[in-house]
Amino acid sequence: MTELRMTRLDAAAPDFDRQLEQLLAWNESEDLDVHRRVIDILADIRSRGDQALVEYTNRFDRRQITQAGELEMPKAVLKQAWDGLPQDQAKALQTAADRIRAYAEHQKMASWEFTEADGTVLGQKITPLDRVGLYVPGGKAAYPSSVLMNAIPAKVAGVAELIMVVPTPGGEANSMVLAAAWLAGVDRVFTVGGAQAVAALAYGTGTIPPVAKIVGPGNIYVATAKKLVFGQVGIDMIAGPSEILIICDGKTDPDWIAMDLFSQAEHDENAQAILISDDPGFLDAVEASIRRLLPTMERADIIRASLTERGALIRVDHLLVAASVANRIAPEHLELSVAEPEALSRHIRHAGAIFMGRYTAEALGDYCAGPNHVLPTSGTARFSSPLGVYDFQKRTSLINCSPAGARTLGRAASILARGEQLTAHARSAEYRTE
Structure with a gap:
């Protein structure tokens, strides 16, 4: 057993800066073996889809499924889990969900625009992501609070389809996690985990459709997979x-x-x-x-x-x-x-x-x-912020030039474009100034 030793620091000490830096140092070494294994899993899921997904699930989660369709959990099972919760757990989940939703409602961004003196209209259009994937740990770790915190802001943002993946080792699922998914409005649940679940969400497998963004916590394999698929999809953060x-x-x-x-x-x-x-x-x-x-x-x-x-x-x-x-x-x-x-x-x-x-x-x-x-x-x-509704919305710029605006902006654009030796840019703008 490790003996408890509390580090004591004094901010007035001459070497405090060095001591603080040493205390804060978090140098999680890159596990190259994990990295290589995750790369192999991502490539396998991308090339073989459902077949690979079934094989990894059977191997890592001690399952005996024969086709990927068996991975999807019927929504009736989620409702059953919610209906079967003890009253105190249901009340606590409902209280948390209501408060998370009320807070999230204040975070919604709205589209806006303004009209300039010459009639040019500029603005910003806000639209929700089409489809989001939520990773939820399974097995020993069961976090219904994580389901609520990730799913509710996505639904408040207007995400059309929210897909949850959660491993069920030995086929066992946590009832509070499933109940939280029902309460938060999760659209589809697949009982798959690990790097293979992240790959399925990122690339799609036939049974599991590809998503625009992946959120939610996981182990080192999940975190590594999220890092590696970033760019193909968005991710929340690497915690x-x-x-x-x-x-x-x-x-x-x-x-x-x-x-x-x-x-x-x-x-x-x-x-x-x-x-x-x-x-x-x-x-x-x-x-x-x-x-x-x-x-x-x-x-x-x-x-x-x-x-x-x-x-x-x-x-x-x-x-x-x-x-x-x-x-x-x-x-x-x-x-x-x-x-x-x-x-x-x-x-x-x-x-x-x-x-x-x-x-x-x-x-x-x-x-x-x-x-x-x-x-x-x-x-x-x-430099970064808590997860929120804004993580599930995207911004699109709007520009609508009036004839007068096109003439004014076109002259400035032409000068700048020719300064960059981009003649087609310049002439495209100049056409509208004549």
């Missing part, structure tokens, strides 16, 4: 380990903060949980809570490894310094457990999601607060 950064003024119950750190550390040994405070005594109190509460956790070994390898307690002189450190980290989840979270949030530029105040546990965002839990990791919040 790294889960992260939580908490800034606390020392006035929150240390047990609360310890459990909030655990909430991300329990995902896996590579997850990162960091606490920053301007109260060194509070850091001591939280560490004491961690040591006392850890033995009570079902995933204690994973939490212990995560906190030891990648966790930290960081002292700062002032909460504004904490905000500066947070911007450098650009965390997936940021808790502002302080007296005036709104004031401190004005100094935050980079974070996937900000949880404001002492009563807003990050776990609420994972399930039912409303905003999406698919968030940028590994510092990518510096």
Whole structure:
């Protein structure tokens, strides 16, 4: 068993920058063997379609199907799963779905246009993607919340067909995942997983139609496959380990903060949980809570490894310094457990999601607060955003020149085109100026 060792850093230390950089380093080495195997699977699915899909499913998921049509799950089975849920689970799923949908409705982009003085009309047309694929982990991992978070924004965006793929090892499916698919409005479900499922969505197999975009989490084979099919289709993001950064003024119950750190550390040994405070005594109190509460956790070994390898307690002189450190980290989840979270949030530029105040546990965002839990990791919040309705809509520019506009713009275009030695461009524009 790994001994718990909490890394302590001081932002005022001369070598803090180096220490922080070392703490944040996430260098997941490229597994060339995985890469090669995934390339082979993608090529096989692309060339042999359904036949290859059946073979991989039987091999990896211990199934005994004879044709690809058997992979599709009837929608009646989804409805059955929803109808058979215990009342408390159904109510919780419904609450989460309603809140996710209400939040997503605010994200919808609308088409717009404006008319210039000479009658030229410029604008932007918003249209949903035609078909989207949603990957959902199966087997040991069962995440109905992931179904809701990925599927509902797609349907709010107006995606015409949402196809879910989920592996069912040994033919076993998770009832809450299926119920969530019914509740979220998933159109078709195929019981297939791994790189072969990503390939099927990207290229189509005959039974599974090709999609425009693939979203949803998965293991290293799924993540590698998504990387490799990007360009053929769109993808949501390549997610790294889960992260939580908490800034606390020392006035929150240390047990609360310890459990909030655990909430991300329990995902896996590579997850990162960091606490920053301007109260060194509070850091001591939280560490004491961690040591006392850890033995009570079902995933204690994973939490212990995560906190030891990648966790930290960081002292700062002032909460504004904490905000500066947070911007450098650009965390997936940021808790502002302080007296005036709104004031401190004005100094935050980079974070996937900000949880404001002492009563807003990050776990609420994972399930039912409303905003999406698919968030940028590994510092990518510096340039990317949470999954949302806008990821399932695309923008098309509109240009409608009046005769007067064509003359004005044509003269400018002609000069610029000839400057680039593109004569046909210039003459095409000039025709409209005569």
